[in-house]
Amino acid sequence: MACRRSGENEVTFQLPRSRRSVPRARALLHAVLGDWGVGQETLDGAELVLSELVTNAVRVPVPSGRRIGVRITRSAADGLLRLEVSDAGGGVPEVRQPERDETGGRGLLLVAAVAHRWGYEARPGGVGKMVFAELKAPDLVAEPTECEVAAVMVRAGHQVRTGGAWRTVLEVRSDQHAAVGSAVLLLFDDGPALRARATEPLTVRTGPDCG
Incomplete structure (x- = not known):
């Protein structure tokens, strides 16, 4: 997809x-x-x-x-x-x-x-x-805010900026990797998954308050 x-x-x-x-x-x-x-x-x-x-x-x-x-x-x-x-x-x-x-x-x-x-x-x-x-839909709000959060805070449905494009997160999995230690694996709607250290900052786009 x-x-x-x-x-x-x-x-x-x-x-x-x-x-x-x-x-x-x-x-x-x-x-x-x-x-x-x-x-x-x-x-x-x-x-x-x-x-x-x-x-x-x-x-x-x-x-x-x-x-x-x-x-x-x-x-x-x-x-x-x-x-x-x-x-x-x-x-x-x-x-x-x-x-x-x-x-x-x-x-x-x-x-x-x-x-x-x-x-x-x-x-x-x-x-x-x-x-x-x-x-x-009278309750439509303004465009969402971009913010930087630790990778471990990313949730399904968030938009993550990676490779110069916004990609929709479908699933987040805990991951232990020898090279990075405690990590998360982000599965997207399209393209390869992203493995990131749990504390690595990622730019996300969620809601108008970035919550």
């Missing part, structure tokens, strides 16, 4: 077409919205919407090897959170009204109920489509 930040108001990442991508998308969304100071009510709605959009993208028939694109953006000025999920499949997303005994088919019905606005567009310069949903 690849993850990229464009500035401070946009996060994009790609996911394989697998059921496991649905909880992974929720986990990354949770980390991003935590950075942005979004409240629990908005977070719950955003997680529901993103889950349904990614689930639909996983199910749609596409050529072999294609991945799912996810883009999360915020507009603090407008109080809006926008979620976009793109896939290489055809067809037009439509809200269904399933019968009572049907167990599926309610995904877009839920999206329409939770979102302030939703729709779809053809993917520019490619095949397939992009489905978007916008949610009202």
Whole structure:
């Protein structure tokens, strides 16, 4: 899975077409919205919407090897959170009204109920489509603060600057290494892990108060 930040108001990442991508998308969304100071009510709605959009993208028939694109953006000025999920499949997303005994088919019905606005567009310069949903998020806050902390203080969901880029921490493990002694191993959403001494200072980006 690849993850990229464009500035401070946009996060994009790609996911394989697998059921496991649905909880992974929720986990990354949770980390991003935590950075942005979004409240629990908005977070719950955003997680529901993103889950349904990614689930639909996983199910749609596409050529072999294609991945799912996810883009999360915020507009603090407008109080809006926008979620976009793109896939290489055809067809037009439509809200269904399933019968009572049907167990599926309610995904877009839920999206329409939770979102302030939703729709779809053809993917520019490619095949397939992009489905978007916008949610009202008046609790969006300003850009997160960067600060320096000991490696042992880094937690999953933090952004760590390494190799000239910000990378999302997925997991932190304690590690004993002959060369550095007490250490931590940081596993990222993309690329190689980072082993650092427990007391080594790392530049992180968490929330507006760097907490």
